[in-house]
Amino acid sequence: MEASDRKRLLREMLFARRFEERCAQAYQEREIGGFLHLYPGQEACAIGVLEKARKGQDYVVTGYRDHIHAIQCGADPKEVMAELYGKETGSSRGRGGSMHIYDVDHHFMGGYALVGGPFPLAAGFAKAIKLRGGDEIAICFLGDGANNQGTFHETMNMASLWKLPVLFVCENNLYGIGTAIERASSEINQYLRVAPYKIAASQVDGQDIDVVMAEAEKAITHVREKREPYFLELMTYRLRGHSMSDSGAYRSKEEVEQWAQRDPIGIYKKRLEAAGIIDAAAFQAMDEEILEQIENEIVRFALESPEPRVEDLERYVYVAEGA
């Protein structure tokens, strides 16, 4: 990979981190309401996998922790932030909120609040792709907890049976809110759970973006060329609470600190420094430039955008005639 691309990837991860931290701040300032699930610690997963996908062409879906997945597909961060602020300029015109970001132009087909709900949707995208005859694929990002839903088993069965071109990415962060994986899943290795459905699967480190990209490339090639599903499990960890209302009481300080040592941004930054691609000063400058962009472009856009009009409350319940 070219040095410039590696630098870009580092910037994308750092941007994701700063974007989410800024969301947390806005939440504390009560600019953002509702539930807010942030991504710090897991950046290498979405960014690494989507780096190997055809961004804007392959169809992507995920759960409620969706800001970064949307942005990596090509969604404008200004519109994502405006959505969190509930504005008419938001990606879902302020009707969706943090858990329901959409960018249909870039084939980001949504964030969904019901755990396990997106599994069949992704298989449905793959079914549509198959009927239309394209070579795109569907990519579904969900957590480890989602695999305990019926939709997981039902969808794995049908995706395999009908040879649907869909990549399931399991971001295994070891917890479903406050319940540790070994207390919820009789088999803790999630990639083993699709074996009965005859779906190819693997498990790799989700904190090292180089590892993620290498495995994602294999997985995506498998789905795209064989036109059948693949299940990729990425071992990761969220450094913040599940959502803004998480006490964190269920995991030890030591555990969090241990994982902080494996921060995906730290790992990649060190590697790029060793390769002479970036130095401390350049990283610092990159960070400042990101913070400036977030503040002056993104947050400003969200703040200055208009609210939806109350007269439009009932718009979009149905597709308007002639629309």
Next chain:
Amino acid sequence: MAEMMYWQAILRAHDEELARDPLVFAMGEDIGVAGGTYKATSGLYAKYGPERVIDTPISENSYTGIGIGAAMLGCRPIVEIMSVNFAWLAMDQLMNNAAKIHYMSGGKIRCPFVMRVPGGTAHQLGAQHSARMEKVFMGISGLRVVTPATPRDAYGLLKSAVRSDDPVVLIEHESMYNLKGEVPDEEFFTPLEGVKVMRPGRDLSIFAYNISVHWALQAAERLAKEGVEAEVIDLRALKPLDRAGIAASVRKTHRALIVEEDEAPVGVGAEVMALINEDAFFELDAAPVRVHAKDVPIPYNRRLEKAAIPNADDVVAAAKKLLGK
């Protein structure tokens, strides 16, 4: 104009839509090789193949979700749930996804999804195969709910449902598939909104839908012999309900009777009464009346089953009471 059965009308609509648009597909349990529980998809598997007439595993929630996902990319799936009682398992995908995706994406994603569900009490199928769910579907923002009473509407409503850009639930009836009726030979579309006057009258309005339309028509026939002219209105679209159409009939007759096969609480009758209260209260000469199933799980025993479900006699009796006769 050909006479055909309800199931044949549904089959014809499927066939025409599958032939017209390669992105239309049908899916459900036993709809393909086996031809469908009520024959409504028979012969289509041979004609359109397994990619477009899909036999699904018994996984209602997820194949519904697969249909919804495909609809989000522009396909027009027709998903059959074998019996409406099993649609409870698909409620998550139907209610949380199909009904809400257009709205919560700010109008950016459409979901032209159709679910067909046979429901109602047939013959001694027991409590878990005899229930109805229209009260659930019609309470969900973002869905359209229609329910044909005749072969003509079974054809025309399915045609319109497939062409609609909104998600539509089409409620059929297990004991109506062999019902015969005239269906025009040329292609036509029945609107997904609005009531239909099945029989004009001046003395009272009988609001019904699906199988209860037939009880209402039989009752009206008998009432006519006693000099009572009942207006029979097929509600046909339960979501959105045609409140103007309902009020118009009440304004004409000043008396309202609602007939539903379902138990009364939180049901179609309750909703129609509420609309009459809101829109035509001062037009009423008497308090509206409901005819409905007893508030029990439908029993197996033949006599008990019959006693649980209303019929034309009940409609006649209620009409007379409403008229003070």
